[in-house]
Amino acid sequence: MMNIVHTPVMLNEVISFIPNSFDELISVDATLGEGGHSEVLAQKSNHLHSFERDAEILKIAEKRLENFNNISYHNTTYDNIKTSLPEAHVGKVGFMLFDLGVSLYHFKEANRGFSFKDDTKLDMRLGINDKSAYDVVNKYSQKELEDVFYKYGEMKNARFMAQAIVDARSKTVIETTKELENIIFHNTRKENRYNKTHPATLVFQAIRIEVNNEINILEDALKGIYECLADKGIVVFMSYHSLEDRAVKQYLKANEKTRNKDGLFRLINKHVLIPTDEEIKKNPPSRSCKMRIVEKVV
Numbered sequence: 001m002m003n004i005v006h007t008p009v010m011l012n013e014v015i016s017f018i019p020n021s022f023d024e025l026i027s028v029d030a031t032l033g034e035g036g037h038s039e040v041l042a043q044k045s046n047h048l049h050s051f052e053r054d055a056e057i058l059k060i061a062e063k064r065l066e067n068f069n070n071i072s073y074h075n076t077t078y079d080n081i082k083t084s085l086p087e088a089h090v091g092k093v094g095f096m097l098f099d100l101g102v103s104l105y106h107f108k109e110a111n112r113g114f115s116f117k118d119d120t121k122l123d124m125r126l127g128i129n130d131k132s133a134y135d136v137v138n139k140y141s142q143k144e145l146e147d148v149f150y151k152y153g154e155m156k157n158a159r160f161m162a163q164a165i166v167d168a169r170s171k172t173v174i175e176t177t178k179e180l181e182n183i184i185f186h187n188t189r190k191e192n193r194y195n196k197t198h199p200a201t202l203v204f205q206a207i208r209i210e211v212n213n214e215i216n217i218l219e220d221a222l223k224g225i226y227e228c229l230a231d232k233g234i235v236v237f238m239s240y241h242s243l244e245d246r247a248v249k250q251y252l253k254a255n256e257k258t259r260n261k262d263g264l265f266r267l268i269n270k271h272v273l274i275p276t277d278e279e280i281k282k283n284p285p286s287r288s289c290k291m292r293i294v295e296k297v298v
């Protein structure tokens, strides 16, 4: 039995938006992960193209889904959907899913420095990008660190925390997650050290987004979606923090109602959907999920 750690979020809702009006349904899972959503998409589609930038987790999904013969795997970032599909002469896509961010696998199993709960080397790379969390923490200037914390962690104390890290690394390099966590903890006001959200959460989030260029890649991917979709093709976006959700929301706002160079979409749900209380109870990491659904208008 394989050890799958990530429970697919809002699976019933995802299923409910898979269109049944296509004779031949081609679907795309832009974020395969351990393949929880792909398992269902493969059953409901004639062909499924699953994208995943992390080769390690992709292998796990491939093993899990080995009995399906209608899945093509693409070990690349989802901004390449717009080039990979035409290159493979794939027809227009009827359903696309973006389950954004990282998987629970990355926090619990990957040992690549995503979590400050374990003591591992600072890495956080999802793919073969050259810059690691170690480089960001030890080589970025104080101003660059401050910008990363401000932009990707939306931290009010971005400047102070950047200064604290630069002071600490002037004594010795910061190599592990625990060393970084310790610095953040001791530079957090005593009354905030034991808040519900650990003081290191936003610093780690910001560094991960910087290392993997997550928001820029998402914004780039959004611009290519329209071209890949069939008439009335559906896209489901699931985001887990405000920066991702904002990127999706702003893109959709700009391309709803008014047609411009990126096409035209119709919002299927006026308000975001969120997991039920029951799902959150069963699978607490689902609690921050926000789902937006759109349809292509030709």
Ligand SMILES: C[S@@+](CC[C@H](N)C(=O)[O-])C[C@H]1O[C@@H](n2cnc3c(N)ncnc32)[C@H](O)[C@@H]1O
Residues within 6 Å of the ligand: 006, 007, 008, 009, 030, 031, 032, 033, 034, 035, 036, 037, 038, 051, 052, 053, 054, 057, 076, 077, 078, 079, 099, 100, 101, 102, 103, 104, 126, 217, 218
């Ligand atoms: C929330 S998980 C997906 C979980 C999956 N739906 C499941 O049920 O198992 C997001 C996945 O997207 C991958 N990912 C993140 N950014 C990506 C990108 N730009 N291109 C392709 N995959 C990406 C991560 O490595 C992670 O495995």
